[in-house]
Amino acid sequence: MAKELEGFNFEQRHGKARVRVGRVWRSNDGRRHFMVEWNVNISLLSNCVAAYVRDDNSDIVATDTMKNTVYVKAKECSEQLSAEEFAILLGKHFTSIYPQVYTAIVKIVEKPWERISVNGQPHEHGFKLGSEKHTTEAIIQKSGALQLTSGIEGLSLLKTTQSGFEGFIRDKYTALPETRERMLATEVTSSWRYSYESVSSIPQKPLYFNDQYLNVKNVLVDTFFGPPVGGVYSASVQSTLLQMAKAVLSRFTDISSVQLKMPNIHFLPVNISSKDNGNIVKFNDDVYLPTDEPHGSIEASLSRFWSKM
Numbered sequence: 001m002a003k004e005l006e007g008f009n010f011e012q013r014h015g016k017a018r019v020r021v022g023r024v025w026r027s028n029d030g031r032r033h034f035m036v037e038w039n040v041n042i043s044l045l046s047n048c049v050a051a052y053v054r055d056d057n058s059d060i061v062a063t064d065t066m067k068n069t070v071y072v073k074a075k076e077c078s079e080q081l082s083a084e085e086f087a088i089l090l091g092k093h094f095t096s097i098y099p100q101v102y103t104a105i106v107k108i109v110e111k112p113w114e115r116i117s118v119n120g121q122p123h124e125h126g127f128k129l130g131s132e133k134h135t136t137e138a139i140i141q142k143s144g145a146l147q148l149t150s151g152i153e154g155l156s157l158l159k160t161t162q163s164g165f166e167g168f169i170r171d172k173y174t175a176l177p178e179t180r181e182r183m184l185a186t187e188v189t190s191s192w193r194y195s196y197e198s199v200s201s202i203p204q205k206p207l208y209f210n211d212q213y214l215n216v217k218n219v220l221v222d223t224f225f226g227p228p229v230g231g232v233y234s235a236s237v238q239s240t241l242l243q244m245a246k247a248v249l250s251r252f253t254d255i256s257s258v259q260l261k262m263p264n265i266h267f268l269p270v271n272i273s274s275k276d277n278g279n280i281v282k283f284n285d286d287v288y289l290p291t292d293e294p295h296g297s298i299e300a301s302l303s304r305f306w307s308k309m
């Protein structure tokens, strides 16, 4: 909320960034362990202008207290919960305990610890780090109004064929040949907004948002690749991105918008020749030079016209 201050517009927030917490839960017999590792970011919008203008900190929630709250609440959560539920729980706490705090913004990035299998058997307490990360952001108002977004970061996908790029603008600066045969590689960052608009309306099913995260990831991946036999042709990153976004909105009725960022990570054809030896390596859709810079950057968002359920 912008405030008038000495003839200027003034907006402020404060919080604690990168609060790392690990939490282990045990099955009733104590043998099977469940764990999460979260990186929590808290930002509070509160009425505490006096701290800025009058050296009066009496309305300030210390960021150290915010950090401690993460550990207290993690301790209090006796049952496993999703990052979304934990973010909401923290946001509810800050907005209900402190009269000064009118909005809490809680972001969490979950490290992808996955249960390991040994000889094909899921291990009771062994985990290995996966790759892509589950993210969430909950914005909670004192009234209980909620904006809930979840996402995925670092989902690296690659297909070795069924991709092309043709018919683009050709002018005197254009060197790229048209093709119907190329590698397509990207690292997907996506976020999707849930249509739940209050803390009281979120599904009560345990770990619902973890299930949804896995479901959305599967739809994104399946749409990118197409069927295991034959795949699906991609006419551009743009076209594939839109198909992925549409698939998410058509599959999940409680998602009102989706944003996708899909860099085009180039695998350049290798052709090597010299004056003396002629063609040393001639590209035949086989040898590539992987690069990460520069890369194409393609992003879009898609939302329903009527986003309420």
Ligand SMILES: O=c1[nH]c(=O)c2[nH]c(=O)[nH]c2[nH]1
Pocket (backbone or CB within 6 Å): 165, 176, 235, 236, 237, 238, 264, 296
């Ligand atoms: O799928 C693509 N989209 C582009 O916009 C683009 N631009 C480019 O050089 N190669 C590609 N590929």
